[in-house]
Amino acid sequence: MKDVAARAGVGLKTVSRVVNGEPGVTPDTEKRVQEAIEALGFRRNDSARVLRKGRTATVGLVLEDLADPFYGPLNRAVEEVARAHGALLINGSSAEDPDRERELALALCARRVDGLIVIPAGDDHRYLEPEMRAGVATVFVDRPAGRIDADVVLSDSFGGARDGVAHLVAAGHRRIGFLGDHAHIHTATERLRGYRAAMEAAGLPVAGSWVSLGSTAPDQVTATARTMLALPQPVTAFFAGNNRVTVTLVRVLAAAERPVALVGFDDFELADLLRPGVTVVAQDAAALGRVATDRLFQRLAGAHLPPSRIELPTRLIPRGSGEVPPAP
């Protein structure tokens, strides 16, 4: 700053005013200071400012998958709430890898974020305890934290899946396939639990060949679905554990020989314009992000709250595919 002041021929206080956007500087002086800053390649050291003030007005978001459209509205809601609080949001994606999640969360902490919102990929978050004790407010969203006590905001995966499967049962289905994400993912097992609860409530047995947890890669899902459709007693309906699975099943069923019913967890763009429209159990992804970020800022504002678990309801949206009766 001394160099800038010398080059611009002004005092240190004037440079400080220009840099911090404070009033009391003539346009001409401001221009000279800006030019000196330009010429010297001066960079404001935000890290140093941070250490003085204590808070950085930055929150970090650990995303799960940058390309999964389900997270779009969630991410945007987090950003909007952060912005409304005058905070900057920095994200990174774990790409569904627990090591990556840990590396990223700690890297954001090392860059001194005030708070952290985590869509967890792993199931052991004890690595965050020292950060949380050091004052980093932390809220988990979409899936709970593992092995630590922390705020979590999620959808009612169990209840949503149960209602969706009950809807298929009500349409007359008895053999219903379930295709979900990997078993280590909390939402996948919760939704499977909902499927089993609905089947049990209807007094229906569940064959092992009707249930599959694993990769949601299109090839994998396609192969599994075709196997279930080729059973001696084939399934007549599918419940899809998330939007990635649903979209692949829409393709598989468009090419199937007979009509097969489908209900998917998560709504998705254009679901209503397909023929038939796709019946879904919709989560409010934006509300998940909003509620989690509100909670984070309550903590940042100094509220002393016990860790809470907030579960948001889901909503069944019938559009046609879930009302297809069993093929004779």
Added chain:
Amino acid sequence: MKDVAARAGVGLKTVSRVVNGEPGVTPDTEKRVQEAIEALGFRRNDSARVLRKGRTATVGLVLEDLADPFYGPLNRAVEEVARAHGALLINGSSAEDPDRERELALALCARRVDGLIVIPAGDDHRYLEPEMRAGVATVFVDRPAGRIDADVVLSDSFGGARDGVAHLVAAGHRRIGFLGDHAHIHTATERLRGYRAAMEAAGLPVAGSWVSLGSTAPDQVTATARTMLALPQPVTAFFAGNNRVTVTLVRVLAAAERPVALVGFDDFELADLLRPGVTVVAQDAAALGRVATDRLFQRLAGAHLPPSRIELPTRLIPRGSGEVPPAP
């Protein structure tokens, strides 16, 4: 670290080995050190490490909109290339606001990223010159930088739009509507330029009432499209300037009284499963991200390259909606 060493009853070197994951520590000792770290809430100061090493192995990505599916594959490609180079990626979104873009890009620089990939919202990037001179490698993607000389990787918006509109002309259309994003967005004006070039090449006049640049909010696009369809001489086809506009037009046309042709810039999920399938001018969003990040790492590896402009070709994918003939 002294406190940790004292509490664990080991030397400083041992603590350092554990923290940096180096060999030569017994599991029992490692456990004691980890417990001491836990108990003391010790945090490794990555910023200090960075300053010593010079490089942080972190690159920043300034996104445009966290919820636009077009950017999903682009973002993921940037992340994959960064990861292949052992670098961590930190993102933030400008939400299409030039001030926000500047704030975010400078915040990432202040957190000492090695390099920056920017999907620009603004059209004046002189604020980045001091950072670039200070050694922050910077590559722009999807849209060019404004008022500075910098690497840019983009799609051939002009050529793609020209080909898409020529395709509609070839199907017999003479009155073709163009709906695009705001005029300050480079891709929007380039695509409009492509539309005008195709119309001119076919010897067709363009009425002012057929062209609209502005908000891509569904309400806005719906109202504009309906106006064009209600003209005394209504348009018989639309060219949509991006995927957000296309998706809204699909809804409008599904409710239209007569068949109207549609070609959209950008491919999107399920476009092929709609009836009719939606004809698009596809960009390779993943390639945009990959090529830009490759360029960034060439610069980070010390390559002295003049700023370059790399333009990737687009591809017309006929699926039905663009081959609908004009209604009589």
